[in-house]
Amino acid sequence: MKWITVEDLENISIGATLLGTGGGGDPFVGKLMALQAIQKYGPVKVLQLDELNDDDLVMPVGSIGAPSVSNEKIASEEEIYAPAEVLKEFFPERTQAIMPIEIGGGNSLLPIACAAKMGLPIVDADAMGRAFPESQMVTFFLKGYQPEIVAMADSQGNRIVYYPKDGEWSEKIARSITDVMGGSANMVDNVFPGKIVKECGIGGTLTLAKKIGEELTSFSETTSPVNRLLTILNGFSLFEGKINHIERNVEGGFTKGRATLAGISGNKNETLELLFQNELLLAKKDGAVLASTPDLICALDYETGRPITTETLRYGSRIHVIALPSDPKWRTEKGIDVAGPKYFGYDIEFKPVEELMGEKSICID
């Protein structure tokens, strides 16, 4: 992918919703923003990681907060671009590219809109390989790089620039500001030169998102799109069920909640529990863990195979839950410390989904 045009947005949006594991902000809203920006300012050039110069500054753009809020309080054009525009004034010569901070829902599409508007290329990479709820959960942080400068903006016209002590303080400050800004805000975080982005970035994730979208929307007579996808991504089918309980609360700048599913088709007597904090973090079948963060847990519509966000999980919905192995960077000791189940308060050891599922993998067709 050399350019992102309006034709690519639907597939990127579908793939990014899947990789976003339920979070990352609303993909529909993000898609409309990117669509409008490309129609107005033209297609966006795509750079691969190895095309970055060592000194070029890359600005990761995204929104922060509770999806329950940002889905209703949709960001204005001005608000989306403000953090990058404020920071560009600090580094007028060196800002050379935009990047998604996470590959997930709206946060994969907002940066496309931002790149179009600012006339900058977008890097085909992100710093999570999925979406995570907290801002220090990035591969830069895993390698010990701390954000030196962060910018935030809200719908009121407030603009904030801060120099955090480290990534964890950056998250604390950003979350507190997000809260006072009404529960959602826009930000540029983890601004690093090309050398560090090449070292830490998870490459090719915009292209991967597009490919996932293509797979899930293409038709074949022999296999279902979901099964094809599981083969391509080394994924596992965890459960097919109907949501019989869903709860979500907006607290501390997140949407936290849980859903329980009663099995349908071959697993009628079984129950799946899904726990989420913006993103799906833990899946337990009758009490036994099937998959946990940092591995990816994704909810797909049972009929269409389209990925859905945690915001759109509804009582009575029939969904297909799948899991994918996370990028190896997250399966290190540091990665599990930063974004493993214990960090989120689940008292279990992380085990890779392929180990947990072992022989259990069910092939549905």
Place this chain on the structure above:
Amino acid sequence: MKWITVEDLENISIGATLLGTGGGGDPFVGKLMALQAIQKYGPVKVLQLDELNDDDLVMPVGSIGAPSVSNEKIASEEEIYAPAEVLKEFFPERTQAIMPIEIGGGNSLLPIACAAKMGLPIVDADAMGRAFPESQMVTFFLKGYQPEIVAMADSQGNRIVYYPKDGEWSEKIARSITDVMGGSANMVDNVFPGKIVKECGIGGTLTLAKKIGEELTSFSETTSPVNRLLTILNGFSLFEGKINHIERNVEGGFTKGRATLAGISGNKNETLELLFQNELLLAKKDGAVLASTPDLICALDYETGRPITTETLRYGSRIHVIALPSDPKWRTEKGIDVAGPKYFGYDIEFKPVEELMGEKSICID
């Protein structure tokens, strides 16, 4: 007063504690900071308002948060200066003077330390003529001037610069950041050019603080220091009593509380209730209002006549409560909207203390 030297600090500290109406941060800690800075960097030149050039930028320096926190988590030298130093980089040529944002406790002495360290003069003025708990409660705000840029710093090394929509948003953002910074922080707020400072500043308040300190520490055979002070400042003696109940809570970046006093000497059967949010805001005798914000309510030690902060009110302490008329800027409709009793949730109309006390003023000697 042309220069502030180490000899002036004790009297400024006493006077600022009185004018601080119980708040403004700990004067003892502030005095030690100013003392150390003047010893290290030399005396501080004092500018009167009319000596400011119209374009000179004046930086008001202060701490923000709950005194209960800042009294125990004492700010480091680096932390005190950081906000002014960060902002000076934005306006290297134009920064010409430091100013106390309020005349109150530690917040009158911190700016002296900051001026000494930065080699800048201090303006003999402030933007409240007393201390108030919220950052939009400044005379700039009364005249419709909004802070365009604010800087904050904490003990961790976090540095924040923000461009608020207006003064009320500035307070919301600052308070939320203060909370995440642990309940106290340092800031530079309401940076304005000399022209606006001359229009809005309440002049001569450092000199007034020093004079109050001189009065309260001088001895005369005929009148008590407190009575002399009441005469000079057109003040009123409200109550002499012993604290028989005190409660304080740190909430939302403030110390909020109430004290009740049982009368001593001539008013044994009477009870005074004092309500505070960092500063003393309301005094009621047996249910009848004697004085309320924006007028100044001050607590003095019964034996020594020295002013005391709300943090040092203790069960069993004997205190003398006095009240002073506020600057006329606060007695306007806008002033009462911004910092009158209703703003703080007390359902009463503001009446000037001289009206409330009327003939009640008691002369004690």
